[in-house]
Amino acid sequence: xxxxxxxxxxxxxxxxxxxxxxxxxxxxxxxxxxxxxxxxxxxxxxxxxxxxxxxxxxxxxxxxxxxxxxxxxxxxxxxxxxxxxxxxxxxxxxxxxxxxxxxxxxxxxxxxxxxxxxxxxxxxxxxxxxxxxxxxxxxxxxxxxxxxxxxxxxxxxxxxxxxxxxxxxxxxxxxxxxxxxxxxxxxxxxxxxxxxxxxxxxxxxxxxxxxxxxxxxxxxxxxxxxxxxxxxxxxxxxxxxxxxxxxxxxxxxxxxxxxxxxxxxxxxxxxxxxxxxxxxxxxxxxxxxxxxxxxxxxxxxxxxxxxxxxxxxxxxxxxxxxxxxxxxxxxxxxxxxxxxxxxxxxxxxxxxxxxxxxxxxxxxxxxxxxxxxxxxxxxxxxxxx
Amino acid sequence: xxxxxxxxxxxxxxxxxxxxxxxxxxxxxxxxxxxxxxxxxxxxxxxxxxxxxxxxxxxxxxxxxxxxxxxxxxxxxxxxxxxxxxxxxxxxxxxxxxxxxxxxxxxxxxxxxxxxxxxxxxxxxxxxxxxxxxxxxxxxxxxxxxxxxxxxxxxxxxxxxxxxxxxxxxxxxxxxxxxxxxxxxxxxxxxxxxxxxxxxxxxxxxxxxxxxxxxxxxxxxxxxxxxxxxxxxxxxxxxxxxxxxxxxxxxxxxxxxxxxxxxxxxxxxxxxxxxxxxxxxxxxxxxxxxxxxxxxxxxxxxxxxxxxxxxxxxxxxxxxxxxxxxxxxxxxxxxxxxxxxxxxxxxxxxxxxxxxxxxxxxxxxxxxxxxxxxxxxxxxxxxxxxxxxxxxxxxxxxxxxxxxxxxxxxxxxxxxxxxxxxxxxxxxxxxxxxxxxxxxxxxxxxxxxxxxxxxxxxxxxxxxxxxxxxxxxxxxxxxxxxxx
Ligand SMILES: Cc1cc2nc3c(=O)[nH]c(=O)nc-3n(C[C@H](O)[C@H](O)[C@H](O)COP(=O)(O)OP(=O)(O)OC[C@H]3O[C@@H](n4cnc5c(N)ncnc54)[C@H](O)[C@@H]3O)c2cc1C
Numbered sequence: 098x099x100x101x102x103x104x105x106x107x108x109x110x111x112x113x114x115x116x117x118x119x120x121x122x123x124x125x126x127x128x129x130x131x132x133x134x135x136x137x138x139x140x141x142x143x144x145x146x147x148x149x150x151x152x153x154x155x156x157x158x159x160x161x162x163x164x165x166x167x168x169x170x171x172x173x174x175x176x177x178x179x180x181x182x183x184x185x186x187x188x189x190x191x192x193x194x195x196x197x198x199x200x201x202x203x204x205x206x207x208x209x210x211x212x213x214x215x216x217x218x219x220x221x222x223x224x225x226x227x228x229x230x231x232x233x234x235x236x237x238x239x240x241x242x243x244x245x246x247x248x249x250x251x252x253x254x255x256x257x258x259x260x261x262x263x264x265x266x267x268x269x270x271x272x273x274x275x276x277x278x279x280x281x282x283x284x285x286x287x288x289x290x291x292x293x294x295x296x297x298x299x300x301x302x303x304x305x306x307x308x309x310x311x312x313x314x315x316x317x318x319x320x321x322x323x324x325x326x327x328x329x330x331x332x333x334x335x336x337x338x339x340x341x342x343x344x345x346x347x348x349x350x351x352x353x354x355x356x357x358x359x360x361x362x363x364x365x366x367x368x369x370x371x372x373x374x375x376x377x378x379x380x381x382x383x384x385x386x387x388x389x390x391x392x393x394x395x396x397x398x399x400x401x402x403x404x405x406x407x408x409x410x411x412x413x414x415x416x417x418x419x420x421x422x423x424x425x426x427x428x429x430x431x432x433x434x435x436x437x438x439x440x441x442x443x444x445x446x447x448x449x450x451x452x453x454x455x456x457x458x459x460x461x462x463x464x465x466x467x468x469x470x471x472x473x474x475x476x477x478x479x480x481x482x
Numbered sequence: 483x484x485x486x487x488x489x490x491x492x493x494x495x496x497x498x499x500x501x502x503x504x505x506x507x508x509x510x511x512x513x514x515x516x517x518x519x520x521x522x523x524x525x526x527x528x529x530x531x532x533x534x535x536x537x538x539x540x541x542x543x544x545x546x547x548x549x550x551x552x553x554x555x556x557x558x559x560x561x562x563x564x565x566x567x568x569x570x571x572x573x574x575x576x577x578x579x580x581x582x583x584x585x586x587x588x589x590x591x592x593x594x595x596x597x598x599x600x601x602x603x604x605x606x607x608x609x610x611x612x613x614x615x616x617x618x619x620x621x622x623x624x625x626x627x628x629x630x631x632x633x634x635x636x637x638x639x640x641x642x643x644x645x646x647x648x649x650x651x652x653x654x655x656x657x658x659x660x661x662x663x664x665x666x667x668x669x670x671x672x673x674x675x676x677x678x679x680x681x682x683x684x685x686x687x688x689x690x691x692x693x694x695x696x697x698x699x700x701x702x703x704x705x706x707x708x709x710x711x712x713x714x715x716x717x718x719x720x721x722x723x724x725x726x727x728x729x730x731x732x733x734x735x736x737x738x739x740x741x742x743x744x745x746x747x748x749x750x751x752x753x754x755x756x757x758x759x760x761x762x763x764x765x766x767x768x769x770x771x772x773x774x775x776x777x778x779x780x781x782x783x784x785x786x787x788x789x790x791x792x793x794x795x796x797x798x799x800x801x802x803x804x805x806x807x808x809x810x811x812x813x814x815x816x817x818x819x820x821x822x823x824x825x826x827x828x829x830x831x832x833x834x835x836x837x838x839x840x841x842x843x844x845x846x847x848x849x850x851x852x853x854x855x856x857x858x859x860x861x862x863x864x865x866x867x868x869x870x871x872x873x874x875x876x877x878x879x880x881x882x883x884x885x886x887x888x889x890x891x892x893x894x895x896x897x898x899x900x901x902x903x904x905x906x907x908x909x910x911x912x913x914x915x916x917x918x919x920x921x922x923x924x925x926x927x928x929x930x931x932x933x934x935x936x937x938x939x940x941x942x943x944x945x946x947x948x949x950x951x952x953x954x955x956x957x958x959x960x961x962x963x964x965x966x
Contacts, residue, residue: 118951159719160826160857182725212667225672226644237951241919242912245893247824248637249856251630251679252894252904252911253938254920255643258675262668279725302585308608308699310764337768344765388664390585413666435669454670458659462926463671469922472951 101127101144107232107240107271113145114269115238118473125477126265128168128204131193132211136264136451136480138443147206150271158183161248162229164274167206174205184280187223188215190371195382195440206270212262215371216313216330219305219410225261227276233260233268236471246274259466265477267470281332284312285342286363287355288328294318294408295393297327300352301411302389304329307348309341314411315370318396328358328366370409370416379405379418381441383425387434389413395432399425421445426453450481486524489547489569493527496537500528500575511570514555514562515617516903518819518873523550523564528572532650532658532688535571539686540656542569548932549654551682553594553625556617558820559901561629561681561937568935571686573624579603580689586664588647590691593624597631600692609694612639615897616805624687630679632897634730634761634804637855639695641897643678650689651677654928664691676923681899682934684927698763701729703797704773706780707754707787711735712831714756717783718854719827721760724779726772728855730761732804735834737849738811738862739803745810748803751787758854759800804851808862811849815864818849819876823887824896827857836886837861844879846872858896859887885910900938908940922948 104110117124125142127133147168155164158181165174171189178184189208193200203213214223230244243256260267289300294316301314313330329345331338346355358366369375376382387395389412396406396415404419417425421441426449429436438451454460471478490503502508508522524547529535542549548568555562564570576592582604583589589600589611597618600611614633615621621631627649632641639645648662661674668674677684708714714733721728734742734750739757743750750757758780762772773790780788791797803810812818825833834850841848847864861883865876884894888910895904908917917939924931925945935942 157826157828159722160828161722162826182723212672214667218666222640222644223667225675226640235919239915239919241916243916243919245824245911247826247857247892247896249632249641249824249853249858249896250893251641251897251899253900253908253917254923255630255675255679256920256923258643258672258678259923261675262672267671279722279727282725299585302587306584306587306609306696308696308765310698333764334768334771336771337765340765340767386665386667386669388583388586388588390583390664410666433663434665437669452670456659458657459661459670459673462659462673465926466671466673466923469926469949470919472949 101146103146103149105149107234110145110150110269110271111234111238111240114234114236114475117143117475118236118238121473121475123475123478126269128207129170129202131191131201131203132207134196135439136446137482138446140477140479142477147204153177154272161277162246162274163277164246164272165205166272167270168204171203171205171208178277179280182280183277185227185275186217186221186278187227188217189213189224190215194372205273209261209273210263210265210270216315216367216409219314219413220310220312225258228257228261228273229276230257230274231260231270232272233270235268236473236476240271244274248276264480266467266480267476269476283335283338284330284332285338286328286330286358286366287342287345288326288358288366289349289352289355290326291324292316292327292352293325294396296352297325297408298389298392298412300327300349301329303349304345305411307345309345311345313367315367316408317366317370317375318406320375326366330367370407373407373416373418375407376405376416376418380421381419381423381425381445382439383417383419383436384439385415385417385425385429385434385436386413387415387429387432391432391434395428395434398428398431399423452481490525492541493525493538493569496541497527497529497534500530502526511552511555511564511572514557514560516558516560516563516901519560519563519902521564521566523570524567526570526572528575530575532652535652535686535688536656536658538569538571539652539654543655543930543932548935550934551624551628551686553622553628554596554620556621557625557629557899557901558822559895559899559903561899561901563902565936573622573686576688584609587694588664588691589694590689591623592689593627593687594622597621597623597626604694608697610697611692612645612695613642623690623692627678627687627690628680628682629897629899632858634732634853637731638727638729643675645693646674646678646690647693648691649674649677649687651685651687653685654930654933658688662691681901681938683924683938684933700766700769701761701763701797702769702773703759703761703791703800704776705750705787705789705800706758706760706785707751708756708758708783708785709754710831711756711834713784714758715827715830717758717780717785720779720783721776724775726775728760728772728776729763730759731853731855732759733757733852733854734804734807735850737847738807738851741810741814741849742803742807745813746802746806748799750803754787759804761797807851811862811864814849815847816866816868819863819865819880821861821863821880821883822858822895822898823884823892824856824858825887825890825892827854829890833859833886833890837883840879840882844875846875846879853896856896857892881907902937905938906940908938918943918948925949
């Protein structure tokens with residue numbers, strides 16, 4: 098394999114892309130490489146490593162804005178923010194642990210390009226909601242900017258939304274400006290044991306629909322002899338959290354006795370829900386998105402085919418671990434949602450696209466949009482085909 | 483123009499009781515909230531359902547007729563300004579709430595439902611729809627989606643784009659598509675995110691699924707007066723540095739404060755150079771705690787007035803002046819022109835000083851209201867349209883203000899949109915290449931450029947021309963770097 102290309106600035110990257118256009122050659126862009134095992138394997142594409150485009154460019158805590166180059170490690174940004182009592186509110190996390198023992202690191206460009214968000218997404222929004230603007234090289238071999246460096250901006254089309262979650266198929270980001278927020282001073286997790294999925298979704302909906310500002314809600318079905326756990330997280334100033342916790346316990350009394358998890362138990366629970374730890378050994382791993390009211394039906398239909406699940410975002414997201422034969426995508430579609438294939442043996446990933454447009458009309462529109470940004474089709478075009 | 487009768491007749495075959503084509507009635511639609519621009523439309527059609535919208539758009543596409551969508555016509559950037567040769571599609575009759583679901587916490591509404599009506603439809607169960615533009619009694623959800631509207635609470639609760647989960651939309655050729663739904667993340671590209679804030683250029687939205695939230699248990703506010711705008715700005719930064727994100731944080735300069743006080747007698751201090759109204763919400767204990775903290779920070783920044791609302795009536799009184807700021811300023815001069823730039827907050831006093839110089843230069847007064855939490859500035863330029871040349875001067879002043887916002891690292895518009903008003907200023911913020919990347923999105927959705935042409939882009943290039951790819955060859959700029 099040819100040595101990967103390592104651009105050291107946006108202009109370099111632009112020239113590489115322009116060359117690829119001229120040579121009609123596909124490129125695969127890698128930040129930290131933590132999500133490389135997602136999508137079709139063995140694609141014909143030259144590797145472009147962004148590793149040299151790294152570092153925080155600008156950070157003004159009181160403006161709630163941070164600008165960084167794409168290959169800046171997530172961990173570096175998070176520790177810088179933590180030192181200033183702030184955070185990325187969408188709770189991004191490292192994908193590496195899903196795949197390999199040696200865990201490659203996640204970078205901020207990859208996090209945003211893959212639309213990665215953790216449990217707090219349900220209350221604080223996703224990567225798309227926190228990307229304020231960016232600079233990128235499109236598949237046309239041109240550097241362009243969109244959005245801004247302030248938290249409120251409606252000048253021009255909101256390309257930040259399109260680029261977040263586009264997996265680099267529209268353009269390669271060379272600079273990202275993100276909205277940051279104060280880190281909560283205190284967090285507690287309240288848990289109910291033994292609820293079935295139907296009741297768990299109701300409990301989470303009741304929590305989210307209460308005035309107690311629930312930040313995250315997730316459900317872990319019974320595993321290894323342990324009963325199911327349904328957890329709701331409250332965050333904020335200590336006095337406020339205490340008042341809301343008392344109210345929440347009261348309001349959810351119908352769902353049985355609740356218990357406050359210890360900090361270690363809570364950290365464990367949220368980590369395992371985020372990284373699908375209980376589903377580590379399954380043949381395939383899917384991420385499904387549905388309306389919460391459909392979560393139980395989807396969980397049931399995959400359970401009928403020996404699939405298991407974990408539920409996050411108060412029912413709006415499911416990790417599904419299933420045998421290869423289980424048609425999770427159709428089940429998600431039947432629940433009026435959709436599913437992405439995150440982990441599977443190579444043979445399966447060759448046959449089944451990791452993500453798929455919801456309808457032919459949307460597929461056509463997406464194709465036109467990709468054509469607009471990448472007319473020569475060089476930006477890793479076959480990853481999801 | 484010559485085709486008016488023919489077009490009206492065709493549209494009547496789709497919407498028998500909803501076509502307006504007589505000059506007198508068309509005049510009612512000649513402008514939106516930016517009244518300096520006026521142009522009666524060719525024909526108005528008021529469809530009642532998605533099928534009719536689809537038939538109208540398909541017909542217009544076949545016949546090569548342009549289309550301008552319109553909600554309530556409160557846009558402050560001329561987004562809904564008609565064109566002499568375009569059909570105006572008004573969505574006001576599509577005003578039903580279709581579904582409310584408290585498990586999924588969504589409301590599904592037609593585009594002509596007003597912003598406030600969504601909250602009213604869910605209020606009984608203690609819920610509300612968070613984005614709250616000041617125009618919320620009148621503006622429609624369809625218009626909010628098109629403009630990505632915000633409100634005083636958007637620092638904490640987000641803009642429209644952060645609170646909409648799905649839309650049904652009619653494409654320029656009449657095809658009906660659905661983007662998003664009741665789930666949170668899209669299956670592919672975030673097309674919904676592109677449509678929100680696209681100012682009616684990508685499609686006509688015919689149904690919207692919004693996220694609804696439980697209303698906070700309590701809200702209280704504090705009124706703060708400062709001897710300088712700099713100390714007020716520093717106070718805001720200090721509050722955020724303490725980890726507090728208030729539900730709303732509004733600033734008014736002396737001119738706006740005095741006008742508001744004279745108008746509604748809210749009890750504002752008349753000697754303050756800058757006034758802050760800060761609202762917090764949540765459980766009463768949180769409100770009390772945070773307001774105490776904010777009062778402490780304000781004192782440290784030299785606040786000369788500091789009053790915490792003692793009850794709901796007082797909280798509303800604090801707000802009454804701010805909410806009436808536009809009409810109050812409107813009493814200072816026959817006309818005012820509302821601007822809408824965003825700046826990094828740390829540059830506020832510098833921007834206000836520069837604005838005072840511009841005010842002298844253009845010979846027109848200005849009053850400022852400011853969403854202080856997110857840096858969104860609304861300078862209100864005072865003028866008299868009946869004095870020859872004043873409107874032109876007001877526009878020139880406004881353009882200078884927006885250039886200033888961009889120059890200090892901000893943007894042209896925080897929430898009112900580009901429309902026709904700021905169209906020609908877009909190159910201040912974006913290069914030709916940046917704009918071409920945006921316009922190609924337009925081409926992907928509406929290749930014939932039939933929907934709301936003349937808005938947002940200073941020059942609308944033909945799509946074929948934009949699509950061309952110039953393959954570069956010859957000398958490589960960085961020969962030392964390894965190539966394929
Ligand atoms: C007094 C006043 C106060 C205001 N305060 C605020 C504020 O606090 N925050 C804020 O953000 N804005 C504010 N605005 C601006 C305005 O109210 C918003 O932009 C609002 O969202 C416009 O809604 P509308 O229904 O009136 O849309 P219109 O003015 O009719 O249209 C606005 C744009 O949306 C398009 N459009 C409308 N409906 C559709 C549809 N169904 N599908 C596709 N495109 C459509 C139009 O083509 C046009 O480009 C204020 C305006 C006024 C007059």
